[in-house]
Amino acid sequence: MAKNVITTTTVDIDQPIDLESTMESGQVFRWEKNQDWYIGVIKRYGYAIKQTSSGLLVTTSNPDKGDTIKSISNFFRLEDDLGKLYTNLQHDQVLNSAFQRWRGLRLIKQDPWECLISFVCSSVSNIPRIKKNLNSLAKYYGRPIYLGDSTVYEFPSATQLSKVSVHDLSKLGFGFRAEYIVKIVNHELSGMLNLQKLLIESYATAKAKLTELPGVGNKIADCVLLFALEKLEGFPIDRWIMRALVDWYGHSENAKYSNLVCWAHKMWGTSAGYVQQYMYQQRRLS
DNA sequence: GTAGGCCCTTACTT
DNA sequence: AAAGTAAGGGCCT
Numbered sequence: 001m002a003k004n005v006i007t008t009t010t011v012d013i014d015q016p017i018d019l020e021s022t023m024e025s026g027q028v029f030r031w032e033k034n035q036d037w038y039i040g041v042i043k044r045y046g047y048a049i050k051q052t053s054s055g056l057l058v059t060t061s062n063p064d065k066g067d068t069i070k071s072i073s074n075f076f077r078l079e080d081d082l083g084k085l086y087t088n089l090q091h092d093q094v095l096n097s098a099f100q101r102w103r104g105l106r107l108i109k110q111d112p113w114e115c116l117i118s119f120v121c122s123s124v125s126n127i128p129r130i131k132k133n134l135n136s137l138a139k140y141y142g143r144p145i146y147l148g149d150s151t152v153y154e155f156p157s158a159t160q161l162s163k164v165s166v167h168d169l170s171k172l173g174f175g176f177r178a179e180y181i182v183k184i185v186n187h188e189l190s191g192m193l194n195l196q197k198l199l200i201e202s203y204a205t206a207k208a209k210l211t212e213l214p215g216v217g218n219k220i221a222d223c224v225l226l227f228a229l230e231k232l233e234g235f236p237i238d239r240w241i242m243r244a245l246v247d248w249y250g251h252s253e254n255a256k257y258s259n260l261v262c263w264a265h266k267m268w269g270t271s272a273g274y275v276q277q278y279m280y281q282q283r284r285l286s
Numbered sequence: 287g288t289a290g291g292c293c294c295t296t297a298c299t300t
Numbered sequence: 301a302a303a304g305t306a307a308g309g310g311c312c313t
Contacts, residue, residue, distance in 0.1 A: 026308065119308085126307040129296050175294030180310085217310050238308035256288095280308085 004146035006059055009068050013055035016082045018104030020051070025281050027108045027227050029118055029131050030138065030155070039147065041154055042071050043111070046147035061147050076106050080232075085274055094248045095275060098282035107277055108227060112195040113188070114155040115228035116210075119220040120180050129173070136172045137161070158188035180215025187213060195229070203231040218257045232273040235264040241276060244283040 023031050023038050031040035037048045037059075045062035049072070062068045073079070086099045114134075121133045138153035141160050145152050162185060169178035187193040193213065198206040206229055210221040219236050226234025237245070237260055245251040245260060264272045 122307095123309040124293085124307060125295085125309095126297060128298095129307080132296085170294080173295065175296085176292095176310095177294080215310065219309060223308085236308080239306095240308065284308090 004061065004148065005063065006061055006148050007063060007065065007068070008057065008059045009065050010052070010054070011056045011058055011069055011072050013076075013078060015078050015080075015106075016086075016104040017055070017076060017078075017106055018051070018102065019049060019056065021102050021105045021281065022076070022108065025105060025277060026127070026284075027277075028110060029127070029134050030114075034150070039150055039152060041145060041152050042075050044145075044154060045071070046145040046150075046152040047072075048147060048150075059148065061145055075109055077109050080107065080274075082106065082274075085271055089268070089271065089275070094244075094282075095278060098278040098286075101286060102278055102281045105278060105281055107232070107273060109230065110228045111155065112198070112224065112228040113157065116184065116195065116213075116216075116224050117155075117181060119223040120184065120215045121174065121177055122223075123177060123215065123220065125175075125177075133172065133174055133177075140172075158185045161185045162189055177215060180213075183214045184216075198229050203233050206231060218261075222261070226273045226276070232270045233265055235261045235272045235276050237261070237276075238280070240280050240283045244279045247283075248279075 019038060023033070028040070031038045034048075036050045038050075039046070039048045041047070045060055047062070048059040050057045056072060058068060058072055060068050062071065082104070086103075090096045090099070117137070118130070118134055121130050125133075138155050141156035141164065142153040145154060164182065164185065166178045166182050169181055174181065184193070188195075193209075198209055201209070203225060206225055207221050210216050210224055211218065219238060222234045222236035225231040226236060237257055242253075245255070246253050251260065264275070268275045
């Protein structure tokens with residue numbers, strides 16, 4: 001038997017979905033574009049995904065068709081009703097134009113561990129460098145997955161990263177983030193950190209836990225909360241969102257992070273996360 | 287509580 | 301080519 005058996009599945013989708021803007025919206029770093037396909041990993045399997053008129057075409061190493069559909073639906077949060085979001089907030093001119101420009105941009109539900117490490121890497125970094133860092137980790141410490149002609153890598157668990165030293169990571173170009181990552185791996189290994197448990201905690205409780213970790217402050221915690229821990233009120237404020245809040249909503253440049261998040265929650269409640277994603281895309285790419 | 291210096295490099299611009 | 305700067309923050313004082 002060949003080890004790289006792949007199957008192809010059509011996933012029909014009745015929700016707005018734009019694969020490209022979703023994959024290029026700074027949520028994930030390890031999905032590579034090849035022609036019309038995005039290639040990456042979800043849990044234990046490799047996937048190549050292409051947008052079609054009726055939804056997505058998916059080629060995968062996952063042998064179970066039903067599980068493939070479930071995984072894809074889960075990953076793209078197809079349970080979220082974007083049409084409703086667009087209607088509910090269409091009175092806001094800023095958001096309304098972002099909704100139209102980026103229609104189908106969706107939040108992604110990622111693996112919490114990879115998400116945490118990814119955003120610790122993102123601190124004062126840039127996209128190409130973050131990608132390089134994460135791909136190094138995956139390639140050197142993760143399990144390879146064969147998907148047709150391409151090889152992708154499962155993101156290494158804390159156990160798989162247990163022997164990684166600050167020196168190793170420094171050589172891979174992590175800079176001052178190397179120390180954070182080694183410490184976070186140890187937190188996870190010691191059981192002091194339990195990301196799965198945070199899935200069922202409240203936003204506030206989970207955020208308090210995350211910000212105890214070295215290298216994780218307000219912003220990075222919000223990224224993990226929103227992109228992986230299913231806290232849709234998560235409202236990460238990076239430079240781009242800050243500029244948007246100042247330019248479009250009249251906030252002061254030195255407004256406090258937590259006050260801004262509070263304001264966002266009053267404005268948008270549990271839609272704050274989606275609002276943030278559209279604002280980010282609009283401010284950064286338009 | 288909070289302003290400023292510092293952290294390690296890389297990618298990209300002048 | 302060399303120098304400068306921005307890059308999806310966080311920590312410590």
